[in-house]
Amino acid sequence: MRNETVVLRGSRVIVTAPDEVFRVLGERGGDLYLWMRPHGCCVGALVMLEADTSPPPKGEHQFERAAGRGFDLFIDLGRHPAPQTLALELRGRKKEIAAYWNGMAYVV
Secondary structure (H helix, E strand, O other), X not given: OEEEEEEEOOEEEEEEEOHHHHHHHHXXXXXXXXXXXXXXXXXXXXXXXXXXXXXXXXXXXXXXXXXXXXEEEEEOOOOOOOOOEEEEEEEOOOOEEEEEEOOEOEOO
């Protein structure tokens, strides 16, 4: 397990992930994009955190860059303050990177 600290909007964010996540991230170019996507739900709207090593279509997001050791984090915070922690993990056979904002897959 590895912890990295990046700075977003003047706040320190601890990025935590198994070493394999950072290895896969490096193999895919070293950039990680995080953005929020609203989803409808039976109890109201949720804002889910999306993650990819490629940016989403242009014009939809305004990313802020934070440099880590061996990777760059590009995140669209919108009107939200920076999280205290971002946890990363790999999912599935394609080893897609999933991100958790303060321990959750959604943003509050």
